[in-house]
Each structure stands twice: as structure tokens, then as C-alpha cells.
Amino acid sequence: MHDTEALQAKFFWFSPGDMTDVRQFFAPGRVNLIGEHIDYNGGHVFPAALTRGVSLWVRPRADGVVRFFSVDFPETIEARVDELEFRPSDGYANYTKGVIKAVQEEAGTLFCGGDFFYMSNLANGAGLSSSAAVEVVTAAAVRALMAYPLDNARIAVLSQRAENDFVGVNCGIMDQFAVAMGKAGHAIFLDCQTLAYEWVPVTLGDYALVITNTNERRGLADSKYNERRSECEAALRRIQEILPDIQNLTQISIDRWDDVETHLASEPNLLRRARHVVFEEHRTNEAVRVLKAGRLAAFGQLMNDSHVSLRDDYEVTGPALDALAEAAWSFSGCLGSRMTGAGFGGCTVSLVRRAAIPEFEEHVRVAYADKTGLQPSFYVSEIGDGVHEQQKEGLEV
Template sequence: MNTQELQEAFLKLYGKPAEALYFSPGRVNLIGEHTDYNGGFVFPCALSFGTYLLCRKNDDKVVRFRSLNQKEYVEVALDKLQTPHPKSWINYPMGVFDQFIKRGFSIPFGLDQLIWGDVPNGAGLSSSASLEVVTGYMLNDVFQTHLNRVEIAKIGQKAENEFVGVNCGIMDQFASANGEKDHAIFLDCNTLDFELVPVKLEGVKVLISNTHSPHKLDSGAYNQRVAECKKAVELISKVRPIQYLAELTEADFKEVESALASDPVAHKRARHVVSEVQRTTDAVKSLKAGDIDKFGQLMNASHVSLRDDYEVTGLELDTMAEEAWKIDGVIGSRMTGGGFGGCTVSLVKDEAIDSFIEKVGAAYQAKTGLKPDFYVAEIGNGACRLKLGE
């Protein structure tokens, strides 16, 4: 669907044309998984697909939430914008309204909204963060609240933490808000210092493989990992006070890991985080140095750690990565996103892409019974306002 068709759909639904159009992208994380809420480094990039939001002011003192991706249409009075709707998709954008209100910004008039996204739901490419950020960007523009992109990202994260109930880190919202075309973001999730690193891959493409085994971060498994890491911090802090696992180097971890002897699960979770932070740092150095092969090796090691120590992969993601490793011309492949389903991300030489799609797709379907989809990723810009009529 193009933006002109979206505008026509808005006019048909509301009887009046939209006044503004916004876009915010999904993201793929090249390396640095489950490190964001542990105060570590991540290395995501914004994608060319994402979430579009059309809106128009109304005098009815209600906010109308419509999505062409969802059957549920909800109308919320302005004085009810801080009341969650059980098991509803609108909690993602409503959580953003809630955060604006909590920050002292008023919502003095109603809004008619139409949302459409081409980020595959449940694929681990941050459809939820894209929705949160496009909502925040829209509210910031419509109500002239003068927030910067980092604050919009923080609002999106808070919305998901407090309104939806998923204890996610800042990475997804940050990438969606701050992405830049043909760059990945080397982000310190503790300080929010970041560097835009050019992704120059001569003869190599970023290939996303959708397992079609949807991850459900609100199912509790994600929050459980967050709790397990907090437990590891508590145990380590008895011998060395820390706030986040990512404060520890690998050498530091060897000195204090005996503090985790009473909790083997917490030990494994901590070992993944500490090693993943180091892998992410090394991967960025490798990319800057033009050593793509080293970057790929670190991607593979990341998947193994997520499989064995963090236990967030499962049959589908493991099959997809393992089949990719067999293909000549695959530089590296790993799960991306929260896990428990979703997508893998691979670096694949141009001449191997067709073979990858054919062979990996067939092997994956034979082992899982699921038909995968593949996307050659284009690295795009972060949230923006688009011109109407185009």
C-alpha cells in the first residue's frame, strides 16, 4: 500500500482528509542482543519499512485508533487516555499518550488516526517500537512539545514498560527514532551515547529471514530473562557492587562468577550478557576496519550464546541459523530481536543470495513445516513527517 492509498482510506473512513502523515521504521539488530536492559552496547539499524500514521484534529474530545492491520477500532475519551485496554493493540500508542500526559503535556483536542505498517508483526523487527515512536513523533509535532528524538525514544520505551507490561530496553525505540540511511547505531544503553557507523558492505547484503514462528514478548519469557539478570546483579553485588551486568569485562566476570554458583541459570544469563557486550564492541571495530569475515564470526558466536546461555532461540531460529551456516557465501548469521521466534539476520555475498533463499528455505520448511520469508534489508532513516499528496 502506498501513501496515496492510505490517504484515500483515511478520507473514506473519516469523511475528511488527513492533516498530517508520519512514518517511523522497524529495525534489525546486527549484534548485541539482550544487552540493552543490562546497560550494554547494541548495534541496530533502521529499516526502510515501518509504521505510517495519518491524523486529523477533531472537536469531539476523543482519540480514535484505527489500523488497517487490525480489526479492532477503538474510540477513547480524552479523560480516559491513561486507562489500558486489556489485550488490545492500542495499548502501544495509548501508552505514549499516557507518557506525554505524565510529563505535564495536555491533550486539548481529539485526534482521528489511521495507522498502517509493513513491519511483519511478531517477526522481531520492532513493529511495536515503530508504532510507539511514530505516535510519539506525531504528538511532539501536533502539540509542539519540542522533545528531541532521544526523549521520544525514552517515551516509547516507558510506554512499553509501564502501559504494555514488557520490560524492554531502549534499543528498539532508539533505532526507530534515530536511524540514518546506510548507517548502524553503536549505542551505549547505559549512557545513551551513540555513534552512527557507516555500513559499507561491498558485494554483501543484509538478509533477514522470517521464521514465521511469532515471538510474543508479553508472554512472560522476556520479562523472566530480565528478572534473571537482576538476580545475577544482586548475587554479584555481594562481592562487587554493580548496577548492570554490562559493567563487567570478561576478565572481571571470571573473578566474580563464583558468586553465581548457587544459581546456575543466573550464571548462564550473566555469561551471555558479558560476552555479548564484548562481541558487539569487537564487531563494530571489525566493521570499521573492513574485516567483514570477523564480523560474521562474531554474529555466529552471538547466536550460539543466545541459544546455549540465554536460551531464547528455539527450534525455528536455530534451524534457520544452522542451515544458513552451511551455505557457501554466508559470512555470518544469527537470531535478531527478543527471540522465542521471529527473524534471523545474515550477511550474505551477492552471488549466494538466490542459493541461500532456495536451500535454506527448503531445509527450514522440511524441518519445521513452516514456510519462511526473506527480505534483503535496506537501511533507512528514522522517524519523520512525510508530505501529503505524494
């Protein structure tokens, strides 16, 4: 955790002045409970916003200059609002520049400028959507300073557009939507094709969600993400030869799977990718149904099945995530555990009996270290609200 006084001192070093015009915003990270790697295949996902995330302090300017500083990086990035361009050396600030450009295009007018100061209590590279949180919190701040009427769902769409078109990462809508539209105590059952959604109460009783970080660098995540997306597109084209009416893999019903399997028999890679998507869509719908019915054990089993599919059919887990999941599965007070996010490092999410969390953490720590030589990090996840402006009573972390 960051020291509040030190942060305030750093902010005033970055952006001198009084407090009267400084505004504060917060956007959470997210955890996806189930429905992995199907947002870009037009399916349903089931994410929830966290109470951890990215805080932003912003001071408006009148000169059309935007300046960005993050406590996690040493340099200040500066640009003009009428000259926002992607520069590899600007790192995270490309996400913020892309969002400002997208909001300006939507509004049809230029932003006045501002000093943007970011801090996060999300682990970098953990797969909890810190980049989406940075995008969405920036969009919310620009919306407020421009007094331009954008609802949070539109903020999600513009943030995704910035990541796709400005940064060049071909992500789906799930992360930005969860970060923008989260609701405390609820997960979002989201149709990624239509953006129709339902807030579903997450009532866990004696259980809690425990997020465990592999603390492994996620070096393959971006390249493998794009590779899997291309494989899904190739599988869809092949399947449309026998099912011409489908537009997305998630529209394939379970009872048509035998036909698909036969058709793709000569292309085992495409077969495995399609099988994950088709059955993960089914698991996600089933997970919402059993959670609404209070059947936590059934929900946990679906989490386990999801991880196995991501390991065997989609091949995006890797030894560290598998070691974490297997350690969780072997603990009697855990109902289910699965990777969450893009994979190849990052985090698992587990459904654990609250009273047994200390024992769960020790059990997983020992088993994981034995297999990988790495030390995991844990935190119990409460489900929080999406992006919002914070009331200003002095600068708050």
C-alpha cells in the first residue's frame, strides 16, 4: 500500500497548485467468475468488479495539454490533445491518450487538457484488468471535465475502441464493461454480442472468493491471445460450411456438437479451440442458473470444468496456473478454482469456505512452491462498484 502523505507530496510535485479544482475518480479491477476467452466469440461472460483498482487525481488545464504520471513508473508523459499519437515508448499512457482521443471524437470537440495522476493497488500483469481500469477511469474523468453526457456503458465501448484501434490490442468488451458497469455484491451476466446484461446477486454465504496471483510474468499472454483469436475465426469459417446461419462459435448448440466434431476431425487444433468456446458458453449459462439457485457446489464444479477446458482445449493456462488450481482442488474447503483472465500467468479465483481461508492459503502456498519454486499472493475479493467519482475530503488513496 502507498503512504498517503508521500502520494500527496508526489502529486503536488507533479501538479503544483491548490486543491480546489482537483477531482478524484476510481475504477476497479475485475475478476471473471466463468466464461473465459468467449467475449470475442460473441458469447456470455460473468465478471465482477473488485474493490481494488486504479485511483486517479486530475487537475484540469486550459492549454490543451495532457500530462500523465503513474506512481508505478518514473517518467511524466506529455502530449497535446490535438496531437494524440501512439508512441511505443509512452507505455501505459498510450491507453490514456487513446481514450481521450476516442472521447473527443465522440463529443466532436477537443478536451481542455489536464494533469492525470494514477495510482493502483492491483498487481501489474496479474490479469485483473488494470489496463481496462486505467482506460475507464480516464474516460470518466474526461467526461466529467468536459461535462459531456456519456453513460458508463458507452464509456466501456469507447475504452475498448481505444485499446483496439489506438493501442492495437484486439481485446473483447468484457474487461471495460465490467470495470465501468460493476455493482457491489453482483456479477454481470453480459451478452458480448448485444451488450444486453443482467446484474446477478452473488450470495456466497459461508464462502468467499479468494484471488491467488501466480506472481509469474505473463510474457506469452498477448501473442497467444491474438493467436487464439485467429484460430477461433478460422474454426468459425470451417464450421459455417455446415452451419451457414451461425455468426459466432457461441451460437453452436451442444446438440450440434457431434456434427462439428466430425467436420473438424482433420484439424485437431481448431477442433479443440471451438470445443472450449461452445462448452464454455454452456457452462457460463449454467453457472448463472445454479448460482441463482444457491447451489454453490455445482457452481464450483463448473469453475473446475472451465479450468480443465482452458488447460486442455484452449491451452492458455501453463504450469504455474495449473499448479495453483490443482493445489486449490486438493483442499477440502474449496468448492472450485479456475484461472481468470488471459492466462499464461496471472491469477486463479477460488470459492473457499471463509473460516478455512488461512489454512487454504498455507496449503496452496506450500503445494505451489513445491511445484514451481514461486511464492503466490492472496487476497479475499469483495465485489465492488464500477467506475465513479470520489467525494473530495482532501486527497484520498
